[in-house]
Amino acid sequence: MRSLPPPLRHCLGSLSFRSPKIAQPVVWSSRQASPVAMRTRQRFVLGQSSRKLSSTVTPSVDPILDMTFLDERLEDLQPSNIAKQLMEEGYFTTEKFLDPIETTALRMQSIALRQEGRFEQSWSESIGSDGVAQRFDKEGVFACEPDGADYVTAPDILIYMSWLLQTLPPRLNNEMQELLPDGGSVDLSNQAFNAKLAVTQPGGSTYPLHIDNPQGLAVNDIRKLTAIIYLNPNYQAGDGGELRIYLQDNVIRDLPPVGGRLLMFWSDEIPHEVLPTSPNADPQDEEKDRYALTVWIPTDSATQIHSPTSKFSDLKDVVAF
Numbered sequence: 334m335r336s337l338p339p340p341l342r343h344c345l346g347s348l349s350f351r352s353p354k355i356a357q358p359v360v361w362s363s364r365q366a367s368p369v370a371m372r373t374r375q376r377f378v379l380g381q382s383s384r385k386l387s388s389t390v391t392p393s394v395d396p397i398l399d400m401t402f403l404d405e406r407l408e409d410l411q412p413s414n415i416a417k418q419l420m421e422e423g424y425f426t427t428e429k430f431l432d433p434i435e436t437t438a439l440r441m442q443s444i445a446l447r448q449e450g451r452f453e454q455s456w457s458e459s460i461g462s463d464g465v466a467q468r469f470d471k472e473g474v475f476a477c478e479p480d481g482a483d484y485v486t487a488p489d490i491l492i493y494m495s496w497l498l499q500t501l502p503p504r505l506n507n508e509m510q511e512l513l514p515d516g517g518s519v520d521l522s523n524q525a526f527n528a529k530l531a532v533t534q535p536g537g538s539t540y541p542l543h544i545d546n547p548q549g550l551a552v553n554d555i556r557k558l559t560a561i562i563y564l565n566p567n568y569q570a571g572d573g574g575e576l577r578i579y580l581q582d583n584v585i586r587d588l589p590p591v592g593g594r595l596l597m598f599w600s601d602e603i604p605h606e607v608l609p610t611s612p613n614a615d616p617q618d619e620e621k622d623r624y625a626l627t628v629w630i631p632t633d634s635a636t637q638i639h640s641p642t643s644k645f646s647d648l649k650d651v652v653a654f
């Protein structure tokens with residue numbers, strides 16, 4: 334059995350989306366091919382009512398993330414404020430969602446997954462004027478889709494993903510309902526998700542300008558919210574790799590990928606790119622590797638994707654597909 338149910342898989346590239354369906358409920362299960370998974374034969378179920386991973390697996394490192402603390406941190410940020418910023422500006426960010434110890438733990442667990450061979454060359458598709466998708470490798474970028482079997486090696490990555498998926502959609506839906514005049518909602522779903530743990534190597538690796546979900550319903554891609562946590566606790570000014578986002582009124586913001594930063598934006602509307610990562614550093618300098626964990630949350634209301642009445646609908650003109 335493959336890790337996530339097939340419909341939850343998405344291509345490792347971020348500019349396209351190959352999964353036509355979203356499955357329910359979210360079930361993480363062991364990869365049969367993995368020797369670790371063969372030993373554990375464990376399934377992780379994210380029930381809506383459950384707040385914890387149901388697991389009898391002993392991780393190889395002790396997890397340190399606590400879902401209750403994460404809940405408290407989200408409340409401290411005031412979800413009403415997050416919802417307001419998403420609706421008014423298209424994005425929300427805070428630099429210190431995880432503390433340095435937590436950020437370091439997630440980074441070390443990412444490195445352990447990489448040492449296990451879980452990362453692959455990252456690639457994307459660009460859509461030509463003829464509508465045909467062209468695949469290309471992203472030089473110096475490698476990625477992994479974490480799943481339940483990775484709990485043994487990377488328990489905190491799984492705990493974070495699990496917490497985010499259970500907590501963020503209902504919490505933000507409630508707040509947005511309050512804000513929308515007709516009581517409508519963007520209807521974020523906690524029944525499915527896509528995830529990518531990516532490393533961008535120093536020496537100038539980039540992500541080209543793109544929107545995560547450019548094709549939308551044409552390819553049954555209903556990803557609505559992108560949530561990224563950055564895992565670079567030793568980030569220094571000059572390390573590059575800023576996420577550049579393009580907003581309304583020609584506003585451009587560069588967000589350094591400092592460890593612990595949480596960033597959210599609309600997957601189907603907000604153009605962004607990654608600026609060169611440590612352009613003057615040696616590509617083999619692992620200290621300068623730029624790690625980021627992205628979770629994409631879909632919507633249960635297809636009409637929310639590329640809505641022509643959205644105030645952000647013009648931003649797509651920034652990106653030439």
Ligand SMILES: O=C(O)CCC(=O)C(=O)O
Pocket residue numbers: 347348529531540545561575576590605606607625627
């Ligand atoms: O790593 C980042 O800052 C953004 C990555 C990204 O744009 C993507 O994966 O689609």
Ligand SMILES: [Fe+2]
Pocket residue numbers: 347543544545605
């Ligand atoms: Fe992206």
